[in-house]
Amino acid sequence: MLTHATATTRCTPSAAMAPVLCRDLHEDTSERILELGTPHSLSAQEALFWEGDDAGDIFEVVEGLVRLLRLLPDGRRALVGFLFPGDLAGLCLNGRHVYTAEAVTDCRLRRYNRRQFQALLEQAPDLRQRMFALLSDELTAAQDQMLLLARKTADEKVASFLLWIARKTRGARASAIELRMGRADIADFLGLTVETVSRTISRLKRDGLICLTGAHEVRLLRRDALESLAEDGHAVAPHPVERRNRARWPI
Amino acid sequence: MLTHATATTRCTPSAAMAPVLCRDLHEDTSERILELGTPHSLSAQEALFWEGDDAGDIFEVVEGLVRLLRLLPDGRRALVGFLFPGDLAGLCLNGRHVYTAEAVTDCRLRRYNRRQFQALLEQAPDLRQRMFALLSDELTAAQDQMLLLARKTADEKVASFLLWIARKTRGARASAIELRMGRADIADFLGLTVETVSRTISRLKRDGLICLTGAHEVRLLRRDALESLAEDGHAVAPHPVERRNRARWPI
DNA sequence: CGATATCTTGATAAGCATCAATGTGAGTGG
DNA sequence: CCACTCACATTGATGCTTATCAAGATATCG
Numbered sequence: 315m316l317t318h319a320t321a322t323t324r325c326t327p328s329a330a331m332a333p334v335l336c337r338d339l340h341e342d343t344s345e346r347i348l349e350l351g352t353p354h355s356l357s358a359q360e361a362l363f364w365e366g367d368d369a370g371d372i373f374e375v376v377e378g379l380v381r382l383l384r385l386l387p388d389g390r391r392a393l394v395g396f397l398f399p400g401d402l403a404g405l406c407l408n409g410r411h412v413y414t415a416e417a418v419t420d421c422r423l424r425r426y427n428r429r430q431f432q433a434l435l436e437q438a439p440d441l442r443q444r445m446f447a448l449l450s451d452e453l454t455a456a457q458d459q460m461l462l463l464a465r466k467t468a469d470e471k472v473a474s475f476l477l478w479i480a481r482k483t484r485g486a487r488a489s490a491i492e493l494r495m496g497r498a499d500i501a502d503f504l505g506l507t508v509e510t511v512s513r514t515i516s517r518l519k520r521d522g523l524i525c526l527t528g529a530h531e532v533r534l535l536r537r538d539a540l541e542s543l544a545e546d547g548h549a550v551a552p553h554p555v556e557r558r559n560r561a562r563w564p565i
Numbered sequence: 566m567l568t569h570a571t572a573t574t575r576c577t578p579s580a581a582m583a584p585v586l587c588r589d590l591h592e593d594t595s596e597r598i599l600e601l602g603t604p605h606s607l608s609a610q611e612a613l614f615w616e617g618d619d620a621g622d623i624f625e626v627v628e629g630l631v632r633l634l635r636l637l638p639d640g641r642r643a644l645v646g647f648l649f650p651g652d653l654a655g656l657c658l659n660g661r662h663v664y665t666a667e668a669v670t671d672c673r674l675r676r677y678n679r680r681q682f683q684a685l686l687e688q689a690p691d692l693r694q695r696m697f698a699l700l701s702d703e704l705t706a707a708q709d710q711m712l713l714l715a716r717k718t719a720d721e722k723v724a725s726f727l728l729w730i731a732r733k734t735r736g737a738r739a740s741a742i743e744l745r746m747g748r749a750d751i752a753d754f755l756g757l758t759v760e761t762v763s764r765t766i767s768r769l770k771r772d773g774l775i776c777l778t779g780a781h782e783v784r785l786l787r788r789d790a791l792e793s794l795a796e797d798g799h800a801v802a803p804h805p806v807e808r809r810n811r812a813r814w815p816i
Numbered sequence: 817c818g819a820t821a822t823c824t825t826g827a828t829a830a831g832c833a834t835c836a837a838t839g840t841g842a843g844t845g846g
Numbered sequence: 847c848c849a850c851t852c853a854c855a856t857t858g859a860t861g862c863t864t865a866t867c868a869a870g871a872t873a874t875c876g
Binding site (some may be wrong): 602749759764766780 | 822826
């Protein structure tokens with residue numbers, strides 16, 4: 315992944331250790347990013363920042379897993395995202411963090427000063443494009459999640475989640491995944507309760523779609539069945555024809 | 566940050582007729598946006614583009630209401646957003662539209678050529694900042710919606726929706742709103758069925774929180790009660806203290 | 817003013833939440 | 847090294863919220 319070395323890639327040899335953020339950027343841009351970033355670490359369950367805080371620095375996850383969450387006043391919780399290595403936290407531009415970021419596992423991060431980062435953004439068109447693309451991808455992911463939360467059943471939610479984790483952490487074709495988050499995080503991410511997540515996983519196991527080796531290691535035995543449950547068109551062909559038919563006014 | 570009408574605002578008097586997109590931008594930037602845009606109109610229920618289409622032009626809603634929706638293969642539908650005047654559609658940067666855009670009512674739009682728009686984006690730092698802020702706001706809205714879909718009850722969803730519409734279309738303190746979309750759109754936006762939306766509105770009416778003058782005109786009689794139902798902290802004080810207490814590891 | 821879509825209301829059922837125990841694994845200290 | 851403990855995961859029994867199916871009321875448009 316880190317090593318899609320194409321002709322256009324101009325990272326230095328030492329870039330193997332560089333933040334993923336630099337990947338495929340011009341050499342001078344990535345050098346300046348390197349200068350800007352400082353290491354930061356976070357132990358499991360620790361918070362990086364809280365919803366409502368003044369937006370401070372920007373963080374890149376280097377290793378570990380971070381959860382982004384929002385709360386209702388009475389304590390109900392929703393995870394609005396997970397950050398894997400290479401993802402950024404704290405990009406908000408309106409002055410205040412809109413979600414809380416907490417470490418799920420012990421994490422290594424890189425910290426960037428917001429002002430410096432934004433200055434660099436003004437000067438580096440390639441970084442700018444990268445950031446636009448990143449925000450755009452996040453928005454797409456958010457919409458996927460809205461569709462899931464609004465319209466999928468518990469089975470479909472869990473199947474989608476397992477496939478999503480596989481895609482994010484291993485390749486698209488991986489069949490063994492590690493769930494670094496607990497059932498409560500999965501539940502709050504999918505809009506379910508812990509019990510329903512557990513029951514659903516058990517059912518998928520009973521039906522032979524997956525098997526568990528420990529509560530946090532899942533083997534995807536029947537991808538086809540999981541994908542037809544998830545049925546969000548991510549793994550399947552990108553819905554081709556009969557598009558004109560989808561118009562709503564019925565005739 | 567960039568939206569407070571300060572001394573730096575340099576819109577021409579004629580800017581009153583200019584697309585909202587130009588608001589508060591430098592004179593030359595807004596002039597160039599004006600040159601770029603061409604009028605476009607759409608009648609109710611017509612589609613602007615479909616999910617999966619190659620991304621073509623970018624549209625700004627001038628008047629009317631547009632819905633953004635995603636579908637599951639079996640036809641289940643989720644609205645991932647509404648576009649009000651001033652909002653943009655089709656900003657995706659990955660080459661393909663990720664949602665379908667349809668006119669709810671008759672609409673007037675402005676159409677921008679994507680290539681030209683992106684070129685202008687490279688040249689106009691103020692427009693660039695505006696676009697970053699816009700994407701950032703959309704992401705925040707998406708997260709609000711995820712919290713709503715994942716964790717709110719039907720009552721809370723509908724109350725949140727009514728207040729949101731009031732905020733978007735009138736001022737924050739307005740007490741009469743017009744619902745230009747049908748119950749089906751509201752249902753698909755809130756992850757409910759038409760029947761549940763209807764019943765919930767009826768209940769709010771019976772309880773004296775709102776009253777209806779026609780199915781599409783709502784009067785908010787008891788904002789306080791609606792807000793405490795919605796309880797997302799949008800209308801209330803921006804959750805101040807006791808933030809350190811929200812840390813999870815229980816000691 | 818009639819035809820048709822949309823909205824409302826009612827009866828019933830399903831899916832998921834809730835409450836309550838039991839099982840399991842990781843970390844701790846004897 | 848093993849028992850102990852605590853958090854976490856699983857399973858079970860039950861009930862509530864919301865979906866579904868089915869009429870009926872109202873609005874909208876030609």
